[in-house]
Amino acid sequence: MSGDTVSEVPKYLIPRISPEAAEFFAGTVRDELRVQRCRACGLHHHYPRMACPHCGSDDLEWITASGLGTVHSYTVIRQQGIPPFNEQVPFVVALVDLEEPGARFIAQMPTLAPEDAAIGIRVRAAFQPASEEVSFVEFVTDV
Amino acid sequence: MCVVGVGLADGPKTPELSALMLQAQAFGRAVADSGLKKDDIDGLASAGYGGMHEVQLAEYLGLRPHWLDSTSCGGSSFEFHALHAYRAIQAGDVDTVAIVYGNNELSAAGRSLGTGRAGGGGAAAMPYPMSWEFPTGLTLIGAYAMAAQRHMHQYGTTSEQLASISVQTREHAARNPHAMYRDPITIDDVLSSKLVADPLHKLDSCVISDGGCAIILTTEDRARELGRPMVYVRGAAAGMTHHSIQAMPDLTVTAGAVTGPKAFAEAGITAADVDTFQMYDSFTYTVLVCLEDLGFAPKGEGGPFVASGALGLGGALPTNTDGGGLSATHPGMRGLFLLCEATRQLRGEAGDSQVDGAEIAVAHGSGGWLSTMGTVVLGTEPA
Numbered sequence: 001m002s003g004d005t006v007s008e009v010p011k012y013l014i015p016r017i018s019p020e021a022a023e024f025f026a027g028t029v030r031d032e033l034r035v036q037r038c039r040a041c042g043l044h045h046h047y048p049r050m051a052c053p054h055c056g057s058d059d060l061e062w063i064t065a066s067g068l069g070t071v072h073s074y075t076v077i078r079q080q081g082i083p084p085f086n087e088q089v090p091f092v093v094a095l096v097d098l099e100e101p102g103a104r105f106i107a108q109m110p111t112l113a114p115e116d117a118a119i120g121i122r123v124r125a126a127f128q129p130a131s132e133e134v135s136f137v138e139f140v141t142d143v
Numbered sequence: 144m145c146v147v148g149v150g151l152a153d154g155p156k157t158p159e160l161s162a163l164m165l166q167a168q169a170f171g172r173a174v175a176d177s178g179l180k181k182d183d184i185d186g187l188a189s190a191g192y193g194g195m196h197e198v199q200l201a202e203y204l205g206l207r208p209h210w211l212d213s214t215s216c217g218g219s220s221f222e223f224h225a226l227h228a229y230r231a232i233q234a235g236d237v238d239t240v241a242i243v244y245g246n247n248e249l250s251a252a253g254r255s256l257g258t259g260r261a262g263g264g265g266a267a268a269m270p271y272p273m274s275w276e277f278p279t280g281l282t283l284i285g286a287y288a289m290a291a292q293r294h295m296h297q298y299g300t301t302s303e304q305l306a307s308i309s310v311q312t313r314e315h316a317a318r319n320p321h322a323m324y325r326d327p328i329t330i331d332d333v334l335s336s337k338l339v340a341d342p343l344h345k346l347d348s349c350v351i352s353d354g355g356c357a358i359i360l361t362t363e364d365r366a367r368e369l370g371r372p373m374v375y376v377r378g379a380a381a382g383m384t385h386h387s388i389q390a391m392p393d394l395t396v397t398a399g400a401v402t403g404p405k406a407f408a409e410a411g412i413t414a415a416d417v418d419t420f421q422m423y424d425s426f427t428y429t430v431l432v433c434l435e436d437l438g439f440a441p442k443g444e445g446g447p448f449v450a451s452g453a454l455g456l457g458g459a460l461p462t463n464t465d466g467g468g469l470s471a472t473h474p475g476m477r478g479l480f481l482l483c484e485a486t487r488q489l490r491g492e493a494g495d496s497q498v499d500g501a502e503i504a505v506a507h508g509s510g511g512w513l514s515t516m517g518t519v520v521l522g523t524e525p526a
Contacts, residue, residue, distance in 0.1 A: 010265075011265070012264070012265025012266060012267070013265060013266055013277065013278045014265075014266055014267065014278070015266040015267060015269070015274040015275070015277075015278065016266075016267040016268075016274070018271055018274075047271075047272065047275045047389075053390070072293065072394075073289040073290070073292045073293040073296070073394055074289060074292060075281075075285045075288035075289045075292060075340045075341050075342075076338075076340065076341040077280055077281065077282060077285050077340050078337070078338050078339055078340060078341070079258045079259075079282070079337070079339045079340070080258060080259040080280055080282055081255050081258055081259035082259040082280075085259060085280035086259070088280065091280060093279050093280060093281045093285060093289070095289055095388070095389060095394075104389060104390075105389070106275060106276055106279055106281065106387075106388070106389040107279055108279045108280060114341070117341075119292065119293065119296045120296075130278075136278055
């Protein structure tokens with residue numbers, strides 16, 4: 001956790017908790033990365049769904065992921081009109097492939113200097129409280 | 144099926160015109176261009192507004208169509224419309240279809256489309272997939288940027304190569320008096336323009352303009368009666384891979400890898416037969432990846448291909464000969480303008496931008512975040 005207080009996250013950034021994502025968000029407030037695994041094909045996915053996007057089966061289970069992954073790609077956002085991002089630029093947003101096959105996250109890497117961003121670096125999930133029910137998943141490089 | 148009429152609304156900046164006015168202006172000009180009467184049109188397609196927009200537009204135009212297509216899947220919607228109209232006209236369900244788009248994007252909404260426009264209800268009101276991206280601060284251009292970054296990593300594509308697309312497109316725009324930006328630019332100009340989302344700069348990005356476009360499609364028999372230069376639709380295909388960039392299966396391959404070969408096969412052509420390419424250039428990377436996906440360059444070799452000058456008027460594949468979205472016109476969605484410019488080229492009506500002897504033109508639309516793709520092959524002869 002970065003130590004920021006809950007009240008610093010604007011309410012309009014906080015998603016409505018859709019039923020299929022309830023388990024995921026419940027995990028985030030415990031600093032656990034919960035992802036779905038398909039019992040039929042064995043692959044994982046994120047964001048949460050009712051059926052596996054890889055094979056279509058609805059025989060899904062929740063697992064706690066290690067939180068470790070690899071940057072598949074990234075960008076440095078240098079122009080953003082929406083608060084609070086307009087004051088945070090430049091910042092890194094990355095696509096992270098988790099160790100668990102099939103699951104890809106999109107997340108900020110707020111502590112990573114833009115010049116240090118690179119495809120292939122190893123990262124770890126961290127949790128940023130946004131409300132009583134939601135913590136945002138970020139990724140950091142101190143694996 | 145043939146394209147028998149094309150019309151462009153005023154632009155690139157028309158604060159005195161509403162979106163509906165721009166649509167009606169383009170429609171009127173396309174009808175006049177075709178030589179048809181308004182009441183000959185029995186099908187209508189449009190996209191981008193929701194809320195029974197096509198029905199409102201038909202009423203505004205005084206049409207009573209019995210065929211409507213409201214497929215709205217981003218900037219490539221109009222290639223989907225052309226595909227659907229092609230099949231419906233082939234089947235005899237409809238005789239003559241107008242596809243219409245227009246928007247006062249610049250005057251009404253300003254330039255914030257790609258870099259964070261405040262969403263009305265925030266994350267809680269967003270479509271479910273986007274509710275996972277919005278809190279990260281990702282922008283529209285940021286989604287494309289992540290795809291471009293991956294292509295560079297895998298294939299060694301460079302910012303200079305991407306910039307050469309902007310430079311060549313601006314050379315085309317210089318010949319189009321209606322283009323938004325016409326002054327020549329260099330690769331250094333692109334690279335020294337503001338970095339918006341690494342690796343994409345401001346000059347890797349399309350403009351935001353006002354504008355409108357309409358095209359009229361009808362049967363070959365009716366087209367022949369009109370006595371205008373014949374422009375045939377020879378093949379078309381459409382598809383998608385994802386909605387949000389987090390779910391794109393491969394950041395370096397779009398649905399164009401399917402739609403291109405499928406449309407080319409129906410048209411009885413190969414990539415080498417194409418005389419001019421009209422490609423939705425939302426960003427330079429969109430052009431590069433689709434050049435590869437449609438087979439104009441092998442996968443991974445789009446960079447050297449564009450850097451060779453291929454996209455210019457004397458190049459191997461003159462592309463976006465009206466100055467494209469990068470320099471000329473981009474009123475929110477551009478897919479329909481591609482079909483218009485392809486038709487003008489095949490009719491020999493492209494003026495200073497004319498590709499000599501153009502017989503095959505391809506329009507390829509991209510929608511969303513490299514999400515939806517549609518390819519239409521046009522020719523001066525039937526397939």
